[in-house]
Amino acid sequence: MTNDLLEQLAQSEIPPVPADFDRDVHERVNDALTLGHFAEFGLRVLPYAFVHMAQALIGLFSLTLSGRFPASKSTRDR
C-alpha cells in the first residue's frame, strides 16, 4: 500500500526551469567571486603591505636615531 502511494511521486509534475535561471546563477557566481577577492585583499594583501610598510618605518627610525639603516638578509649578503 505504501509502495503504491510512493510510486505516485513519479507522476507529480515538475515545472520548467525559470527563464532567467542562467543570468541569476551568473550574478551569484560574480557576487561570490567579488566577495572572495575582497576577502583575499583584506586577509592577505593588506597584512602583507602593512608588514612591508612597518619594516620601512622601523628602518627610517633606526636611521634617524643611529645613522645606520638595518641591513636586511639580502643586503647583508652583498
Place this chain on the structure above:
Amino acid sequence: METVLELTDCTDEALAAEAAREGSDGPAFVALLDRYRDRVWRICFRLMGHADDAQDAAQEVFVRLFLNRAKFDGRSKYSTWVHGVAVRTCLTLRRGRGRRRRHEATAGEAVLESQAGARHAAAPGLSLDLERMLETLDEEDRALVILKYAENYSYEELAEIFGLSESACKMRVSRARDKIQQKFGDSA
C-alpha cells in the same frame, strides 16, 4: 566557433578540468551549467517541494560547483559528484529552514499552519497526504525515498550520492516505508 564545437564534444570530466583552470564562469563552466541545469533543477524541486525554494537551491548548487570546481578529483563520475552536491545543498537548506520554522513556531502556531498550508497549495501535483507523510521522515531518509521513487535512482546511484553502502540505502528506504506505514496505518 571551434571552441564551441570542442566543448560540446568534451566529456563532463574534461569540461570540469577545463572549468577548474578558468578564472571565472567561462565557456567550460557554462557548458556544464547547460548540461546539468535540468537535472539539478529536478533534484532541487523534488527535495525542496516548492519552486521558489528550488530556484534558490539550484542556484546555490551551481555557485558551490563553481567555487569547488578545483576540488573535483575524478575519483567518481562528474554526474555523481554534481548530484551529491545538489542533494547536500538541498538538505542543508531544508535543515536551516526547519530550524527557522521551529523558531517561528514559538512565536505562533497559527502563523506556521497558514504558511504550511500556502506551501502545500503551491506544490503542484503532490497530494497533501503524501507530502505530510514524507515530512515525518528524517531529512536524509526523505531525500532517499524521493530520489528512489520520484526519480527512479538505483540503489547503486543512491549509495554513491549519499556516501553509503547499497545495503544501507536499501535498509533506510525500507525503514522509511515502514515508518510511514506505522504512522499512517490504513491511509498509507
